[in-house]
Amino acid sequence: MASDSKWSTSEMMAVRASQELRDDDVVFVGIGLPNLACNLARATHAPHLFMIYESGAVGAVPERLPVSIGDPALVTDSLSIVGQADIFQGFLQNGLIEVGFLGGAQIDRYGNINTTVIGDFENPTIRLPGSGGACEIAVHSKRLLVIMRMSPKSFVEACDFVTSPGTQFHSKRKSKGLGKTRSELGLPGGGPTTVITDLGVCQFIDDEMVLTEIYPGIEVEKVKVSCGWPLRISSKLKVVPAPGQAALSLLREKLDPQKLYL
Numbered sequence: 001m002a003s004d005s006k007w008s009t010s011e012m013m014a015v016r017a018s019q020e021l022r023d024d025d026v027v028f029v030g031i032g033l034p035n036l037a038c039n040l041a042r043a044t045h046a047p048h049l050f051m052i053y054e055s056g057a058v059g060a061v062p063e064r065l066p067v068s069i070g071d072p073a074l075v076t077d078s079l080s081i082v083g084q085a086d087i088f089q090g091f092l093q094n095g096l097i098e099v100g101f102l103g104g105a106q107i108d109r110y111g112n113i114n115t116t117v118i119g120d121f122e123n124p125t126i127r128l129p130g131s132g133g134a135c136e137i138a139v140h141s142k143r144l145l146v147i148m149r150m151s152p153k154s155f156v157e158a159c160d161f162v163t164s165p166g167t168q169f170h171s172k173r174k175s176k177g178l179g180k181t182r183s184e185l186g187l188p189g190g191g192p193t194t195v196i197t198d199l200g201v202c203q204f205i206d207d208e209m210v211l212t213e214i215y216p217g218i219e220v221e222k223v224k225v226s227c228g229w230p231l232r233i234s235s236k237l238k239v240v241p242a243p244g245q246a247a248l249s250l251l252r253e254k255l256d257p258q259k260l261y262l
Contacts, residue, residue, distance in 0.1 A: 007243045009198040010262045011251055012215055013147060014040055015243040017196045020099075020145050026050045027099040028092065028137055029060075031069055033147050034101030036251070036261045039065055043250055052091060054133050056082045065255045088133065092140045095188065100141030102134055103148050106159045109209045109229050111146065111166025111192035113138065114159040121161055121173065131163050138164035140189045150197040156228040167191050167207035181207065199223045201240065208232060213240045 010033065017037035021027060023046040029038045039062070042049045051060045055069035059079025066073045075081060082090070091097055105128055106114035115134055119125035138144055148154055162171045169177045169185060177184075182191050195202040200223055201213035210232040211223055216239055224231055256262050 007248060008262060009149075009215075011243055011248060012240070013037075013196050013198060014251060014261070015247050016201060016213075016240060017101075017145060017147055018044070018046075018247075020194055020196075021046050021049055024048045024050065025098050026052065026096060028097045028101065028133075028141065029053050030101040030103070031066075032103065033261055034103075034145070035066065036256060037101075037147075039255055040247065040250060043255070044247065052087065052097070054084065054087060056084060056087055058082060058087075058091070065260070067260060088136055092133070092136050095140065095142070097137070097140060098142045100137035100144045100189075102137060102144060102146050102164060104134075104146075104154075104163070106154055106156045107146060107148055107195070108156055108159050108166070108170055109231075110168040110170055110207060111144075111195070111204060111209065112159050112162045112168075112170055113146065113164040113166065114161050115163045116161040118160055124160075134164045138166070138189070138192075139187050142190045144190065144192040146192055146195040148195065148197060150199050150223070150226045152226065152228040155226065155231075165191075167204055199226060202231075203234075205232075205234075210234050211237065213238050215240050216242050 014033050014036045018041040021041040029035055029051050038051055052058050053060055053069045053074055057074035057078045060074045061077050062073040064073055104113035104115045115128050116130055117124035158170055158172045160172055169180050199218050200211055200215055202209045203212045212234040
């Protein structure tokens with residue numbers, strides 16, 4: 001908990017992420033805080049949020065927070081249940097997903113994300129889960145939201161491996177296309193727009209991550225030392241309002257009373 005408030009950083013991240021979603025958005029929902037944020041948005045300001053889950057649930061309207069992409073709650077009253085090939089080929093690769101959510105082990109200033117390995121690819125220190133659908137989500141979503149906790153180990157100068165491309169392709173590995181933009185690489189989606197962290201919010205300006213919002217009680221210096229590169233700070237830096245009691249009650253009492261994500 002923050003020492004001067006009654007909300008946790010997870011609650012703040014979920015509330016702030018939910019505010020990035022608009023009514024009628026078509027969103028590819030991830031499990032974890034993105035799942036919580038999407039269902040919070042649907043319960044508050046975006047009742048017509050069109051949610052698609054990787055398991056095949058299209059137009060899902062779960063009565064309770066699903067605990068996984070295979071949760072039976074996603075089936076009841078959903079518009080349809082389709083195979084994963086239809087999800088990726090028919091919806092994602094066909095340009096129908098407006099908003100994607102991702103997290104990762106590493107992210108750089110250009111929004112490149114690593115969920116593959118820490119260390120050398122051939123002899124890694126840590127072998128991570130890999131891409132799953134993350135690369136396709138980053139490539140094809142019209143808007144990409146990222147939710148990650150900030151530390152020098154996760155916000156890095158250059159990713160050990162780029163699983164999901166950002167605004168410009170950069171990596172420690174000697175790969176073709178280094179330094180090229182999304183348009184130069186022929187990537188159809190809009191790329192990352194917002195990064196929601198446990199300290200504040202970053203937007204992409206001229207392809208680079210810039211701190212534009214900070215949470216109550218957090219000092220800019222704390223954000224700077226938690227980032228692995230000299231993070232740009234907006235001249236119009238805003239303080240994010242603390243979560244309202246109505247949103248907190250929804251999170252704690254209805255959406256996640258068992259604290260699966262909080």
